[in-house]
Amino acid sequence: MRPPTRQIKLPQGALKSPNTRTPDRPCPRQFSYRHSRQFLAAHQGSPRPQLPFLYPSGQHLSHGQLQRLFSISVNHKKFIKDTAKLSVRYSILIFLLTSCFSIASLGILSEQQERAFPSPHEWSLITRFRFRRGKWWQVPENNEEEGFPNWARVYSELDYTLKRLENPNKDGAGLMEQEEGGILVPGVGKAGFDLSAKSEEWRQGYYEVLIGMASAAERLDGWVTDKWRRYIWSPEFVPSVTNKRPKAVLPGMPEVPDEEHRVPPAEAPETFYLKIITSKGFTTYQRLSAALGYADWLSFRKLPDSAEEMYRWAMDIAIAGLPTPEPSKVIDPETGILSASAPKEAITPNIIYAATNLATFFAEQRRLTSALPIFISVLRARLGADEVHIRTIQTQKDSSLIGTVLSLLKEPDYPPVPPSGDEPLLRKESDRCEEAALKNYIGEILFATAGSSPAQRKQGLSWVRDAVSTSKLAQSLDPIRTNDDIRKKCEQCEEVGLEAWGKIMTYLAAEAREKRDAATNGGLRSLLWKIRGTKGLEEEVESLEGEEEGVTMRLNKLRRKMLKEEYEDLDRKYARTFVF
Structure with missing residues (x-):
């Protein structure tokens, strides 16, 4: 058994040395001043372990320490080599795959463009x-x-x-x-x-x-x-x-x-x-279309004299392609009016095309007396041409796997060159919209130049009604119904006819109301109408207003249909990545 000990309390200051003084700066511990080679060496007088990180001279590395610091082991070298090889290999592989994908995408897009635009x-x-x-x-x-x-x-x-x-x-x-x-x-x-x-x-x-x-x-x-x-x-x-006061350029764009x-x-x-x-x-048609395009451009630039000269140049090009030695028997080059006694085989699509554009230009320049006989002669030539019925044959594509592959590998055929336009004119079902447009022109000109002639007004109104009926009937024909472009053109022709019809009815209804109001307001004229009776005037006003309302309803219905189709087409187009 350990003997008990007593706690001895030493006096204050007994453990302090009387000669101890604080140096100016702290002195490092003695064991940290040894040479680096003696750190791990055993020493009898070393009461504490020698640690390298406590040695101040470790901040300055020797040459050997630097070599050991940057030396790479064998395993590390092998790891770096393998990583470099894999990096190069995968980089080349990714580059090849990306290049092949880009070339394939470009080839597919180019093939689609070739099929859309041969x-x-x-x-x-x-x-x-x-x-x-x-x-x-x-x-x-x-x-x-x-x-x-x-x-x-x-x-x-x-x-x-x-x-x-x-x-x-x-x-x-x-x-x-x-x-x-x-x-x-x-x-x-x-x-x-x-x-x-x-x-x-x-x-x-x-x-x-x-x-x-x-x-x-x-x-x-x-x-x-x-x-x-x-x-x-x-x-x-x-x-x-x-x-003189141009707009400022958009942000990010240079001046x-x-x-x-x-x-x-x-x-x-x-x-x-x-x-x-x-x-x-x-061909004659190619040269004619270029001449008419240039004439339209001159007309757009407000150069009527130059435009008329170009329209007549286009007429000369079309006349030069007529299959007859005496073109004056087919058309008058001065007025552009087709002869009523011209043989059917001597009238060509080119001469019809040139005469129609010349008459349209005259109508835009308000030269109605020059435009009206040309329109009538062109319509007469179209109605008198031999009819031809072209069957719409829909080509059935081979949807089998082999057929699909062969169609992809085969280069698409270049479309046939359009006809020259020097062949005889034929009345096709797909051209009924052109006839409706001519009737619209004739009806509007007749009504605009009628003045106070009620007979010419009725004649112009009947032409416009006939134009609307023709365009409506044309939309039910197979060649037009199956072709969206021609069908939309017929719808636009019907819209123009309904709009002209509505304006004519608005004018006639307003004129009838003025006539009725003058008969009921008093005066000598009112007395005469009271003797005759104003019932006929009221019925005329109601009839004209009812027809005007009916035309307006048809026009609004047609426009809603056209607007709906336009939105549907835009949705289909923008839903695809590319449109062809």
């Missing part, structure tokens, strides 16, 4: 690719950022295509200047090539490129760009004589360049129209 097979791959892109950008739904066709992009793609087509070292092999050395057009320069050595498909594709560039140039008229052609500014942002640095983004539209007209090898 191009001549004899063109090179790059030319066909840029041509399809130019066609593809013309669809508004394919421009997600703008929501409308980017005509600057369309012009750029087609311009690249045109340069390759006119380059003899690329796709323009065999393209020659005309024997006369080319036709010089004032303000445009040399225009027109000899395309006789080219195939019909090549010429049709060349025509589509020129027409597309003309349409894009019309939309880009007045726009400006710089020499780098990175940005383009619309006329509302460009200061000019007609726009409009100075006048000396401005460049038009496209050539003048007449450059491309005249190139088609003056080239040798195009």
Whole structure:
């Protein structure tokens, strides 16, 4: 048993040394001043362990310590090599897969564009690719950022295509200047090539490129760009004589360049129209459509004299293609009126097309006495042409697996070239809308020029009613009902007829009400009407107002239907990734 101990209390200050004093700065402990090689060495006088991190000189590493610090073990080296190999391998694999996916996506998109916008097979791959892109950008739904066709992009793609087509070292092999050395057009320069050595498909594709560039140039008229052609500014942002207070540019877009640095983004539209007209090898219809397109552009630019000259040039082009040595027996070139005694086989679709456009231009210029006989003669020629019934044959696609694969591997055929328009005119069921439009024109002109003649008013009203009935009947025909574009055109023709019919009834009803009010307001005229009786006036007003209300209801119903179809089409288009 351990003996008990007593607690001894020492006096204060007994454990302190009398000579102890505090140094100026603390002195490190003695065991930390040993050499680094003696840290782990045993020492009899070492009461405490020697730890390296307590040694102050450890902040300055020696050469050997640095080598040990950056030395890599064998396992670590092997791990780094394996990781590097796997990284390179997977990077190459991902790059190859991504590249293959991008090429496949581009090929699928290009194939879809080719089926939607076929191009001549004899063109090179790059030319066909840029041509399809130019066609593809013309669809508004394919421009997600703008929501409308980017005509600057369309012009750029087609311009690249045109340069390759006119380059003899690329796709323009065999393209020659005309024997006369080319036709010089004032303000445009040399225009027109000899395309006789080219195939019909090549010429049709060349025509589509020129027409597309003309349409894009019309939309880009007045726009400006710089020499780098990175940005383009619309006329509302460009200061000019007609726009002295231009709008501020949009945020993030550079300012409009100075006048000396401005460049038009496209050539003048007449450059491309005249190139088609003056080239040798195009069909009559192609040259005629280019001439009428240029005439419409001049009419839009408020140049009636130049436009009329161009419309008459188009008439001369159509007359030159008539299959008769005496074209004066078919049409009067001065007035544009078709002869009633002209043989059926001598009247061509081109002459009908040119005469209709000339009469429409006269009607827009309020030259009704010149337009009305042309419309009547054209309608007479259409109604007197031989009828032909074209059966609508729907091609059945092979939906089997083999048929689908073969259809994907087979290159789509280029569509047949449209007829030249120099063949005899035939009355087709799909052209009934054209007849309804002519009846609308004739009825409106007759009523507008009737004055106080009630007989001519009734005649004009009957023409408009007949036009509405014709367009309504045409929508039930198979060739029109199965074709959405032609059916919508007939609906628009019916809408125009109903609108004209409603305006005529509004005018007649207002005139009848004024007549009734004058008969009931008093005076000598009122006394005469009281003797005769005003019952007839009341019935006339009710009849005209009832017909006006009925026409208005039909017009509103038709517009609701057309608006619903338009919204459905937009929903279907924007539901797809790309629209063709």
